[in-house]
Amino acid sequence: MAEDATTLDDIVVTADRKARSVDTTLAPVSIITRQDIEQYQATSLPDVLRRLPGITLSNSGGAGKTTSVFMRGTNSSHVLVLVDGVKVGSATTGSIAFEDLPLDQVERIEVVRGPRSSLYGSEAIGGVIQIFTRKGGNGFQPEVSVSVGSHNTQKANVNLAGGTEATWYNLNAGTEQTDGFNATANNQEPDADGYARDSVALRAGHRFANGTEAEISAVHAAGDSQFDSSFNNETHFTQSVVSGKVTHALSDKVLLKAQLGQARDESDNYLNGQPLTAFRTYNTRRNSAAVQADVGVGENGSATVGLDWQNDQVTSDSVYDRTSRDNTGVFANYQTDFGKNRVDIAARHDDNEQFGGHNTGAVAIGRDLANGMRVTGSYGTAFKAPNFNDLYYPFSGDPTLTPETAQNAELGISGKLAGGKAQWSANVFSNEINNLISYPPPDYQVSQTDKARIQGLELSATTQLAGWEVNGNATLQQPENRSGVDAGKQLIYRPEQHANVDIDRELGKFRVGATVRGESQRYTDSANTESKKLAGYGTLDVRADYRVSKDWTVGAKLGNVLGKDYQTNNGYNQDGVNGLVTVKYAPK
Structure with a gap:
């Protein structure tokens, strides 16, 4: 579904x-490398992910706890996520267990902000995140x-990479466990809520003499997470992704x-170590297939045509009226x-077995200006089909729900200074969403708001100042309900302002750095009740590593050094001052 190019930092495929x-793509993109x-x-x-413009999180009590990712103020289910080109996530909840995917097995992350349904179909209302697993190269x-x-956290990881000019492989295995801390602020269960995960990943490929490339990849993570609830307080989970890909150049x-x-995406729920007798098992499977042709047209043009197929299946002891589509x-x-101008046009038709046909499209125009500057403008439509929980989950689902649709308009300007060592960008967007699906507290019954509008400004810059690498971004947004009794109110769990600054510097064998993060207040109910508001916060993290020798490195990180007491999900604690020390051996 997406050609990999993980060795080239200036290439984006998503x-x-x-x-x-x-520089060529007209979409706002962020790239996170292994480095x-x-x-x-x-x-x-x-x-x-929380370091990037346009992204905020809601976490339910520390490492391994449910974490929702909001991109540009849209719902967490409005982010399409790929692992090595394969769409992942739960077919029941519609969300992705980011907290369970092992970071040690990640080579590169590409984040595209803004609707991408015209290329990827359902779910890409807020944007697309693609995760590439690690890939070997020449030698061993x-x-x-x-x-x-802190909290008796222990982690270990082994990565074996290698290959030749024609063959590559990467095998990774890791384990992680932590005692955690008390997840809930009300001391419902005043104990530490732990987390444990074991994971393994394999990626291998070969380039044949005729130019054909074949590759396989697999990621598997399994473990358990503890939390506070009178109904169930432990989940055993499994996350796995497998794929096979072939690429061939006809000319x-x-x-x-x-x-x-x-x-x-599989889970089993327990209460005090005993399996539940009902609402225990939620297993979903997504099978997918894709074919695509990239064709050069003339001197400066290129066209892409393709077909995607996806089948979602649910297996559960809860009763769903429908379990496959x-x-x-x-x-x-x-x-x-043509000249200093670029044009990008995309269109897609999806035929959903349950909801019928949906057409989406996008057009983007860019123009290069003097002094390394560029202006862009775009308009795109998107949609999302309701997931199985939206429709059929006992006591809260509504089988009459219709797909969510969105229209996004955007203007951007970017530039480079000092030979490309300094870069900056600004993007203004307005996203109109119809039939927005949500689960407002306190009863968490599914609701389909007639209309919501999210307007915003994203700013980002990277440069070097007095020997320091500085990366900063800020997002100002208005995620607003536009109809019904809550018209004009802020969408829940979406702050209106958030900003991040990373600073790093090498000092001989040392590297030191810090991260400053801040977010404004957020509301936890659709009526924006003052008593339901979560206060804004700011945190500071510091880090340092030391190259003991060419093969050995020791790193230390201290998080939330100011001991800020804050919440990103109502009633759930975030970690106080915490630390982690890492020793790495990587023979050169």
Whole structure:
């Protein structure tokens, strides 16, 4: 579904479903590399994603606890997530267990902000996140790391990578466990809520003499997470993704791709160590297939046509009126340059077995200006089919729900300074969403708001100041309900302002850095009741690593050093001052 190019930092494949330079694509894109992950000493996927413009989180009590990712103020289910080109997530909840996907097995993350249904179909209302697992190269490159930290946190990871010019492989295995801390603020169960996970990943491929490339990848993570609830207080989970991909160049103008994949999201619920007698098992499976052709057109044009097929299946001891459905999508994309101008047009038709046909499209225009600047403008439509919980979950589902639809308009300007060492961008967007699905407290019954509007401004910049690498971004947004009794109210769990700044510097064998993060207040009810408001907050993290030798590195990270007491989900604690020390051996 997307050609990988993990070795080239200036190439992005998710925005246009084919390899293009970041300077060429007209979509707002952020890239996180393996080097970034290690430099920031990030501990989880949510820890990485929250640094990016347009993204905020809601976490239910620390490591391994349910984490919702909101992109540009849209619902957490409005983010389409791919792992090595395969769509992942739960077919019941419609969300992705970011907290359970192992960061040690990630080589690169590409984040595209704004609707992408014209290329990917349902769910891409807020944007797309693609996660690439680690990929080997020439020679043998082993790596071992061990970490210990607060709350009796213990982690170990082994990565074996290698290959030749024609063959590559990467095998990764890891384990992690922590005692955690008390997840809930009301001391309903005043005990520590732990988390444990074991994971393994494999990625291997070969390039044949005729130019055909074949690759397989697999990620498997399993463990258990404890939390506070009178109904169930422990979940055993499994997350797995497998795929096979073939790419063949018919000529220097035509590239063919085909991929098969399957993603599983499985969970079993327990109370005080005993399996529940009802509402225990929720297993979902997503089978997918895709074929795509990239064709060069003339000197400066390129076209892409393709077909996607997806089947969602649910197995549960809860009663769902429907447990399977198919979706088939066909899409086309055309891009061309003429002079200093770029044009990108995309269209897609999805045929959903349950909801019928949906058409989506997008058009983007860009123009290069003097001094390395560029202006862009775009308009795109998107949709999302209700998930199985929306429709059929006992006591809260509504089988009369209709698909959500969205229309997004956007203007952007970006530039480079000092030979590309300094970059900046600004994007203004307005996203109109119809039939927005939500679960407002206190009864959490599914609701379909007639209309919501999210307007915003994203700012980002990276530069070097007095020897320091500085990366900063800020998002100002108005995620607003536009109809009914709550018209004009802020959508729940969406702050109106958030900002991040990372600063890092090398000092001989040392590297030091810090992260400052701040978010404004958020509401936990659709009526924006003052007593239901979560206060804004700011946190500071610091980090340092030391190269003991060419093969050994020791790193230390101290999180929330000011001991800020805050919540991102009503009633759930966030960690206070916390630390982690990591020793890594990677022979050169």
